[in-house]
Amino acid sequence: MDAEAILTGLATGDGWERRCDGSWAEVDDLDPRAMTRLLSKAEARWVTLTVIPAGAGFRLIYHWDLDGELLNIATTITGSCVPTIADLLPAAEWVEREMHDYYALEFLGRDETPALMLRPDDEPGLFSRTQDLGRDVDPAEYDERAAAECAGTAGAVTTPERGPS
Numbered sequence: 001m002d003a004e005a006i007l008t009g010l011a012t013g014d015g016w017e018r019r020c021d022g023s024w025a026e027v028d029d030l031d032p033r034a035m036t037r038l039l040s041k042a043e044a045r046w047v048t049l050t051v052i053p054a055g056a057g058f059r060l061i062y063h064w065d066l067d068g069e070l071l072n073i074a075t076t077i078t079g080s081c082v083p084t085i086a087d088l089l090p091a092a093e094w095v096e097r098e099m100h101d102y103y104a105l106e107f108l109g110r111d112e113t114p115a116l117m118l119r120p121d122d123e124p125g126l127f128s129r130t131q132d133l134g135r136d137v138d139p140a141e142y143d144e145r146a147a148a149e150c151a152g153t154a155g156a157v158t159t160p161e162r163g164p165s
Helices: 003-009 033-043 088-104 124-131 143-151
Strands: 016-017 022-026 045-054 057-066 068-079 081-083 106-108
Touching: 003 033, 003 068, 033 057, 033 081, 045 088, 088 106
Parallel strands: 022 068, 081 106
Antiparallel strands: 016 022, 045 057, 057 068
C-alpha cells in the first residue's frame, strides 16, 4: 500500500503536502483507531505522536514511517479526549501516558493511564498549567527558514555580486 492509498483509506482527498521533513496530510475528524489499523496493515512503523494545545482543544500529529518515507497525519480535536491506539499498537503506550501527564489528554478506551513522567500523586496537565511560560510552536507550520534549513542554505546571504555565501 502506498501513501496515496492510505489517504484514500482515511477518506481525505486533499493529498499529501511533500516537504523536506516528510509528507503531511491534514485529516478532519480523523479516527485514530481506523488510521492505526490501516497503517498497520500497510506495515508502516509507528514513530510517535505530537500534541500541541490549540484553543479549546489540541492538534494531534501522528508520525509514521512507510518504507522510509515519513508520513505525518494531523488533525485537531475539540476538548481533551481522543480514542486510544495503545491496545492496537503497544508502542503507543508510553506516548499516551506522556501526553496525559503533560496535557491531561484523556485516551478513551484505556482502563487507566498511570503517570509516566509525573509522580503518582501529581495532577496531570503539567504543560497545560505552564504553557504561558513558553511560546507555542507547531512543527507542522512550514516557513522559509525551515525550507532553507532543509536545503542546507540556512544562514546563507545572497548578494548580487557574489551569490550565496
